[in-house]
Amino acid sequence: MQNYDIETLAIRSGIARSQFNEHSEALYLTSSFVFDSAAQAAARFQGNEPGNIYSRFTNPTVTAFQDRLAAMEGAEACVATASGMSAILATAMALLKSGDHIVSSSGVFGATVQLFSNVLSKFGIETAYVDGPAPEAWKAALRPKTKLLYVETPSNPLTEVFDIRSLADLARAAGAVLVVDNCFCSPALQRPIELGADLVVHSATKYLDGQGRVLGGAVLGRRDLVMDGVYGFLRTAGPSLSPFNAWVLLKGLETLKIRMEAQSRSALDLARWLETHPRVAKVHYPGLPSHPQHGLAAKQQRSGGAVVSFEVKGGREAAWKVVDSTRLISITANLGDTKTTITHPATTTHGRISPEARARAGVTEGLLRVAVGLESPGDLRADLERGLG
């Protein structure tokens, strides 16, 4: 399947028909699997015979989702997880031990910062945060015990773009692994493994589902890291993806590229309009020539993506007015939906991190994040204008 284009892989890969020859992928809603005999059960448990045992380990619908996403990301292997956060946790638990060190971008999702700073720190794993994409700053943060470089590109919510190829080179030279959170672009717009990343993590909850229905996650990349490490942790610790969610996600992947292209077009339209608006101090969108990494984004991504962040003049009060004046756009912290969403990061997604960390991540009181869906761009502009005007 590796030679097909991504839109074909999204529809035709990961299919293993049952004895009924169904056309649409089957949903295997079962927690365990039956053996023909005691000898077969023993052989399966010992790993001497392939096959399913229990859905915490493997399930055919989950396997179908993993195979399809692996084909789309160009990855050797994929394991699906219950959520994006459990994908990041499983990666850390598989690759790190006490005394190891992470170098992460400071502009990562709020819960990721909490996981690194409040959870992994309890087990003797320290994290250094780097502000921005300058390679010298990343180099300076490395220590002999650095085992993992972690980046989200474009970042949430400020859409900072990081050079995946140069970070991959840096990680390799340091004997570390580069992990890229590809949530904002999805494989429809960016394929980090082709650019040298060792692992990709996903919150499948976002664009892979695309319709705001289920939680899910995935870790993809080198077979040794994914299957020996991450899968081993998952099978033992249990944050596995449910078959039902896998089935929803499998169908979500089929429309991923067409959704991402349409949502990116509307996001660019909105970003251009916001940039000319007198009540807007700044717009963060990689598709705009004013974005500091516009050139890199044009090389690394197929488009600017569907998330636009902007700073409203007047701080929190003015920003909340925009949020509260919407009639169409949903006030919710999720993103990646066909329905456009708006959030005030300083008091929601980034509300539980320290004010210092928030300031370092550039999350100001006037900042709003809009994740553009599939409504008409004109209707979205009118909905925002009500609170801005």
Ligand SMILES: Cc1ncc(COP(=O)(O)O)c(C=O)c1O
């Ligand atoms: C960039 C990014 N990574 C990871 C996550 C965590 O994913 P989940 O909510 O599926 O656990 C999110 C959630 O919003 C996110 O935006």
